[in-house]
Each structure stands twice: as C-alpha cells, then as structure tokens.
Amino acid sequence: MSQASSRNQSVAVAVALLGGGITIAWYSSRYLWPTTERTLESVSSSSSSSSSSSSSSSSSSPDVPIQEVECSQRQPTKEESKLLRILSPGTISIVHASITGTCEKLAEQLYSELSALVTNRVVQVGSVQEWDWWDELLNEDDEGDVKDDEGDVKHNKVPLPVLILLLPTHTNGTWPPFAADTLERTLQDVQHDWRVQSLFLKNKLQVAIFGMGSSEYDDTMGRPARECVRHFQKLGAKCLLRLRVGDDAVGDHAKETFHQWNMELQRKLKVGKKEESDTSSKDCACGAEAKPNGGCHQHAKEPFEVEDEHADYESDEEDEEDAEEPTVMDLEDMGNAMASEKKQEGNGEPREMVTPRQAEQLKKEGYKLIGTHSAVKLCRWTKHQLRGRGGCYKHTFYGITSYQCMEATPSLACANKCVFCWRHHKNPVGKEWRWKTDDPQFIVEQAVQTHVNMIKVTKGIPGVQMDRWQEAHTVRHCALSLVGEPIMYPRINEFLSELHHRDISTFLVTNGQHPHAIESLLPITQLYVSVDAPTKESLIAIDRPLFQDAWDRLKQSLVSLKNKGQRTVARLTVVKGWNSDEVSGYAKLIALGHVSLVEIKGVTFCGKSDASNLNMSNSPWHHEVVDLAKTLRAELNRIRETDCAVPQYDLACEHKHSCSVLLARVDQFLEISSEGKRQWHTWINYPKFQELAARHEADPSFTFHVKDYTAPTPKWALFGAEEEGFDPTDTRHRKATKQPKYTQYDDRGIPTHDHTGQPLAEEERQRLFQLMEARMREIGTGSTVTELRGGAKEIQDASLMFRGLVVSI
Ligand SMILES: Cc1cc2nc3c(=O)[nH]c(=O)nc-3n(C[C@H](O)[C@H](O)[C@H](O)COP(=O)(O)O)c2cc1C
C-alpha cells in the first residue's frame, strides 16, 4: 500500500441520507467533526447577507435538498490534520510543486483563505511529493460515495473533490524534478496504460491550475501548468476555471494574476467576497433579474453546483487528439504581463530592479543593498586575513590584500540560474537592462562607505590584528563577482572609472552572455569570463540560461577577450559529476580567447537549496582539481600541435585551502633567466596599473598590455610549494581531524585506501561501512546545514564522515 493510502487508512468519510438530505460527517483517527445540521444554503447565507435559504427550494435539484453536518467551527490546522485522499468527496486539496517558495506561499495563502471561507469541506494543503499520485488517482476509496437504490454511485450530489495545483516552470520549461518524478509521470503513464479506463476521472475530480514562470525565459513560461491541464482533460477531470500563469519577471504580475484567478476560483467554489457580489447582483448572466442565489427564474443555480466546468476548455470528448496548447490563455497572460509592465513604467520611469520581497530575501542572506540594483557583502576571506589566518586565492595568485578587498556588484540581476549559485536564486533575472539606473558615483560611494562600516564592526572579532584593521578602512580592490552580472549595468564603464579614481583595482567576472558589453569595456585590472561547462548541453544543464543562444554567446565572449590587451581569465568552477569531464571541450573554449590565465576552482557547497540538486559530494577535492588542471594543460598542448597561435600554458600557482589552481600563459607570465631559472610573474603591480589606466583615460589612444603591470609571484604561492598557497606571514589554523586520513573513497564515501595509498582490508572497509550506516541512521542520508553566527554554515553529511565529520564553509 502506498504511503498516502496507508496514511489515510484511518480517515473515513461517512455520508448518509437523512430526511431526504445528505449528511456528511468526517472522521479521522484523531478528529471527529460532527455537530449541527444545516443546509448548504445556510452556509452560503452565512457568508452572504443577501442570500436566502428559501432559494434552496428553487434549486435545480428540488428533490434532494442538500444538507450537511457542519464539520466544525474550524478547519484542522495543518499540523493536526492527516492528508486526505485527493479523490475523497468534498475535499479541496491545494497542492504545490514549489522550487524556490513562490508557489508554496501562494498555496499557503489560498489554504488560509479557503479554510476561513469554506465551512462545509475539508481544505488541505501540501507539496506534490506528499501524495502517491498513481495510488491517489486510480485507487479510489468508495466510503464517501452516495449510492442510489441500485447501488450506483450518485457522484453529483456530494461536492466533487477539487484539486488545486500551483505549478512553477523549471529549467527549459520542464516540471520541477520532484513533480516530474511523481505527478507528471503518473499523468503520462495512466494515459498509456491499457488497464485504465479512458476518461476515468470524469465525474470524479475537478481541477484548478495556476502556473508560475518567468517571461525572461523564451517561450517556456507556464509550460508544465499547460501540460498538466491537458493531461487532466485527457483523463476526463473537470476544469473548474481557466489556467492562469503568473510572471515572476514582471513586477506584481504574479500577485495580480493570482489574485484574479483566486477570486474566480472562489466564485466557482461559491465562497468568498465574489460570491457576495454575485448573489447580490441584480442580473443573471442572461440579463434577466436575478433571484437571490444569482440565477434568474430560468437559470436558477444549485448551490455548489459547478457552473459549466468546461466552459473555458475545449471538450476532450470532442477533440481528444487536439494537443494544441491553449494559446488564447497564453496571449492573454502575456498581454497582462505587458499591461502590468506598462503600468509600472506608466509614469515614464522604469521600475526598480529588486522587488521588496527579493530585497528582504537578499538582506536575510547578508547582502547590503545599495540604491536599487547594487549590493556589497563582507567576504569571509576579508575577516580571515584580518585575523591573520590567510587570504583568499586571489591573494595567492595575484597579490591582492584580502582585508582591503570589497566584494560588490552594480547589478543584482543576471541572465542565468546556475546550479552552483550560492545566492540560491534570490536575485532577479533578466536578459537585458530594463530597470531604473542608479548613478555610478553614488553606488561606489555608498558601497565603499557600507563596506567600511562592516569593517568597523569586525573590531570585536577575536584575533583581529589592529594594524590590518586600520588599513582595511581603505579599500584597495574591488571584486565584481558577488552576485548578478556586473557587465549588464549600462553605466559600467563610469562605475569602473570611479573605482580607478579611488585607487581601487577592478576584477570583474562576467558569465559570458553579453559579448558586446565585453568589447566596449574599458581596460580593467583583470577581466574574467566564467566557463561553466565544456559543451552546449552541459552549459544549459548547469547555467540554466535565459538566452536560447547561450552557448554561442559564451563562445563569442571568449573571442572578445582575445582583443582586450589587459589580463583576461577563463574561470572554471568544477562541479563534480556535472562539468568535471570532457576536458577537451574546455580546452577548445579557452583556445578561442587566448586568455592570459585559467583559474580552476572546486565549487563551494553553500548549503542545500531547493533550486539546486548539489550537495557536498559535488565539491571536488584539491587533488582532483589539480588532476583536471593537468589534463587541461595537456589538451591545450594538443590543440597547439595543429594551431600554433594558441598560447602555451603551465601550472603557476595553487591555493589548497580553496581548491584552486592557476594555469598561466608562459609567454606573458614566465621569465626564464639565462641560467634557466624560472620566475613566474602572476602578481600584479597595482600602482602601475592605476597609472596606466589613468593615462588611457586621459588619452584613449594610449594602450597598455598584460606585461606592463605584472609583478613576481612569491615562492610560497607557486604550484607545488610546500605552503600549498598559504602566505607564511599568516598563521594556519587547521581543524584537528578525528578520523585517520584516507586517500581514496568509493562512491558512498567509504574509504578504500589508507593514508599511504595502500588498499584497506575487506574487513576494515566493512567496519567503516557499518560505522557510516550507524551515522546515517542517526543524522539521515542528506546534508544538514546549520547557519552559524557570522554567516558561516556548518554541514553535517554522513557520507563525509571519513573525510572530516563537520565541514565549515
Ligand atoms: C532553476 C530555475 C529554472 C527556471 N527555469 C524557468 C524556465 O525555463 N521557464 C520559465 O518560464 N521560468 C523558469 N523559472 C522561473 C520560475 O518558474 C519562477 O521563478 C517561479 O516563480 C518559481 O516558482 P517557485 O518559487 O514556486 O519555485 C526558473 C526558476 C528556477 C529557480
């Protein structure tokens, strides 16, 4: 028996004919809601001042006046209630498939509204995963059915169950993965199962579907919701009202569309305010004077009868083969979206990028918002180096001072939803700038001020070195890689100049979706393009881009780097199991841009997110990143054999603490003395850069190049140095590992080789396996993330227990 049915085994719905009426009482193992009898009209009159119980007699079903036993004065709270079956008569099940919380919130809102308004049915809410859909749709309980004298079911006398679905659109217009595995699969399977009667949901279920999506994604908005409508139609379910799709990308569109849909839903369910206005309306739909229940003498309506449920849908019986999407609805929704957008821009001012809800979420994640589209955040390495515990990998590779580095962005929006994005998709998305634009001087000034204020409060952190703390009040570097796509900001060049004027170096990371913006970018200290995947398919899977031609855009961006003149970087973020293979694909991309440097960095796991399937096992180990860097070097050499214009690269630096390795162009960064001594120059002469940038600003015909502002790389930062990229002027704090070190593990995380690389005996592996099993029983199979004070996160994951019991990030 399925989970759902076993869970609901204890729930029974009793229906009896009493005095010519139908009495409904609900029982559950924990609840019994019996009480007073009253007619449904009286229920409706309680919410409608103008309705009258006398209208019942004029209903279209005069022979069986419907009565009920009122469930209780209140609906059970969610915690109290056990979920009833979807097909239980009289139920209203609100089911969402939320990825990032929007649909869940709408579902909760609907639940509280309907719970308050509906007194004669059970309203329940849950995620799509909470039901076994095959079992729910096919294995019907018949306790709730009303039978006639022949024992045939008289379905239409008891309110049909209503299924309200709130479905978001996931990557490339797909269903959210957990909804695809459950509801979508069932809906597809039942249609092709010969054992299942056609239209088997006819007279058994009514559905109301609301979709969510974003018009920023080409053509996919609301696709799962539309598919869902078609599936249910094909199965014979009645659609209570038209599908509506909310647009996440357009201001209040989702809110407004949902509100309209909700009002319509309540009208169809005959609850809520709309009903009041309906019943008090003077006119019937036919134009004649209305009776109190809303119909005229010819069109009297039976309370709770669903009005022409198929009115807004084509009949499946008539046109079962028609798989065309309901384009009328799409057009209308798009029209609404545009109208809504227009409304916002009606006063001639473009709207602000960040909605109050997004601002609230970003603030919760520790971002300090500046103006309407920018943000700063204090980087953990800034604090780290303030305490003398080592800088970030940019300190090792390029000599930045981490405690004088400001992490910022002038655009919180970007055109991707990367699986490894540590901002968990709380920021807006967009293909191009369509928002209010803040002044660049204002942003820089506010950003520096806010950063310095954050520095001030670090004074109290134990171990902060006061000389560094003083220096940290002067920002020297700006990492434009915090969140969003900085290059989208239309006044990015003015913004960068403003930073240069303040002697602040500029490291800008773009995701390679705006090649033209790269071309027009002024010379900056170091320009990055993120290369997140080696093939078109994996790029789409990993970056989940808004642009259909994302792959071409990435390639064009890399080509654009070729002519920049200053330092350019291809940044690879390695997500084990996602983009760590097909290294030759990376080599081909890098060869397009002749980039100065290739940064290869293991992904940092930043806590579980519903919008991403990543977990700790996707974070590679340092030695794995090193292996990938070596393979990449070999692949680049292979390309050079046929294309000698492709530069030669070699392993220059590493920073083990953050699983990062640097490949650098030999012609730009390696000097070999006449005695054959090799000296890397990956560090940056920052004052020199500022001088050159100022000259270029004064005279744009003046150009400068990578070699004009390099500086020697210290020994400790070089690849293979025993310091492993850790600056020896700082003090290393290592966590004591409670477990012996192992060097290799199997897929489950069970060690297979000891610290010397020798294979472990079978008994030992078995023992370790049992230990892990015990741990899993204790803490579960997933990862538990605990937010610590100060923004750090602590992750517990049994599969990591032999690699370190707790990983702090
Ligand atoms: C990972 C991810 C991928 C998305 N892909 C699409 C898409 O392909 N098409 C679309 O119209 N909307 C897409 N969206 C937008 C969501 O459908 C929209 O933000 C919706 O409000 C999310 O609802 P939820 O918060 O309930 O999950 C995507 C959102 C996320 C987080």
Ligand code: SF4
């Ligand atoms: S470069 Fe990045 S990681 Fe390093 S200190 Fe600056 S913001 Fe932090």
